[in-house]
Amino acid sequence: MHRLCSVVVLFLLMPVCHARGTGDLGIVIERASGSVQVIETSTNTSLGSIDGLGDLSHASAVYSRDGRYAYVFGRDGGLTRLDILSMKIDKRVIQSGNSIGGAISQDGRLVAVSNYEPGGVKIFDASTLKLVADIPAVYGNDKQQSKVIGLVDAPGQKFIFSLWDAGEIWVADMSKADNPEITKYKDIGQNPYDALITPDGRYYIAGLFGEDGMALLDLWNLETGVKRILDGYGKGEQKLPVYKMPHLEGWAIAGNYAFVPAVGHHEVLVIDTLSWTEAGRIKVHGQPVFVMSRPDGRNIWVNFAVPDNDTLQIIDTQSLKIVKTLKPGKGVLHMEFEPRGEEVWASVRDEDRLAVFDTETFEQVTTIDAEKPSGIFMTYRAHRTGL
């Protein structure tokens, strides 16, 4: 009885130990079920799902500097700190009415969320999720409040973001976390819809929806202000209705080129990042949504908006030619490369699965069940400015 009692007590009280490296983990947004699946990329398996994240119909994520926690930003204004080792929600707050993105500061201590409603940015302590600062996106004589998009972190403990309604770019220096120092750049162009920061953290580039062009800010020379690049790139071409906003993120850069979606066209624009002029345009299968470079910059993978979202195209960055067209299935919403680039994961939403491809042979190596998967975010992002 004595011995049995000891053993029983032992089993009842032994903690479940979740020790493993976090460097090969990732999360997949399951957009219809408010859940997140945790995956590992060493043997390409699922580690399970976590429920209770609210409205993830549009969601993105960033990682804590140790790679253990994912901060998930949900459409309903939910901000969830997810423990991907223990597979549970660590903390969750509803911080606005309608939200679309977020970022984590250079030192990992602050999480910023960009909101549509009320328009602005809120800054939280990354450990406690307590509100540290509130930056309403107020502009103009009538003190209106703008939707905020294109939020990124930048070196020097900064956050940078754009105001869709106002046509402005703001730089927030968070060196004193409870008292942000804001610098505003006005009249940067009509309706910035998204932005990226180059992987070195030097250039912030906002795409414009209201006109053909992009706005460039050199963070090493802020006094020179915002410069217009690729002005009128769509001139002379019929612009198509846009059903799905394209996305900009830092992995569009390969060598000295940036590859970005041409809004409203079946084209990828190639930008020479030495001169910030157009270096070419590549006709593609449909309207690009994500244009992503393989980590070594050897090729670019592109997915598309409806009705062409069953297709992936791969462009060689030396020849600027399409080298492969893949048809994984309907609803290829998102891609994510493993950090050293040997494989890439794609969400195939309408087939409820993830497809993993070899990036040399373009063969599918495995498939994993997922419920209406969309965004895929791997932990290497913990160590990258702007991701």
Place this chain on the structure above:
Amino acid sequence: MHRLCSVVVLFLLMPVCHARGTGDLGIVIERASGSVQVIETSTNTSLGSIDGLGDLSHASAVYSRDGRYAYVFGRDGGLTRLDILSMKIDKRVIQSGNSIGGAISQDGRLVAVSNYEPGGVKIFDASTLKLVADIPAVYGNDKQQSKVIGLVDAPGQKFIFSLWDAGEIWVADMSKADNPEITKYKDIGQNPYDALITPDGRYYIAGLFGEDGMALLDLWNLETGVKRILDGYGKGEQKLPVYKMPHLEGWAIAGNYAFVPAVGHHEVLVIDTLSWTEAGRIKVHGQPVFVMSRPDGRNIWVNFAVPDNDTLQIIDTQSLKIVKTLKPGKGVLHMEFEPRGEEVWASVRDEDRLAVFDTETFEQVTTIDAEKPSGIFMTYRAHRTGL
């Protein structure tokens, strides 16, 4: 008695759980004591030391793809797989007589070690440390065996390395792990002493000790062979005796420039990576050993060989001027930037400490005791080609 017994049994048998993120960890080589200290960079503390790694008078390390295991390559030919979560040696083999460096393959399945004696490269299974392939560095008519240096991993599951005695560069394709496909480039220059691969994994650059110049291999266009760059850069200048070999590693690249030590001179060479020609040279305090870019490429930090190894200099990459000289103490052997670049760690060997600096203000933020510290390796390297 019954209850006490249960509690005692519980405490005796409860496993120690080491669950934490691995993304903010690092190791420090303690060169005189054959030990390795594990540090964390979120609050800048030491997590303890691990003994039993043999001769670490010269040592380097790479990480498993999940960030949990460090592979430490020691001067005595020791290859140690270290579990930095459990703080213990996982596996250890003595695989040669004299060894100086190693690399991990793109997919994380193979670990390669470059040996002086016998000269060549050995390839091991990254999980079991079982020998998978042996590549003796045999060259010339007399079938001599050369010391191997400059070993890196490259995209496409390759390892690349140079032969000091032979003046050759070899590319090993490890797609079939037990049957490497070797391509040899001969007559690349006298005594390549180290090499780097650019962060995108495109260019392999070997420094030459026997002559002033570097050898460049474009991995996207291997058929064009090895090209000589910066030929005769030291012409007209008195070459000084070299007491400590400089080092080359991928973090010498900042934007379109590469910053490398000029062997035998008190200079850093600036290379324009678009044309591979000299863009400038910067006179510095002593003979540079490590020339390292801050992750955003804004400035370059340089340390020096004896008798100047008490100094660090910081160069601004826009002006190419020295903006700061620091005197941390005698024996500043190595530096490592935190992945988003806000702080940098330096070994101050002769003061038995690590110094952590803020990379904007250049102020020291903390100091941590360490026994004769040398190399510092953080886990972000798990996700970077060539590191």
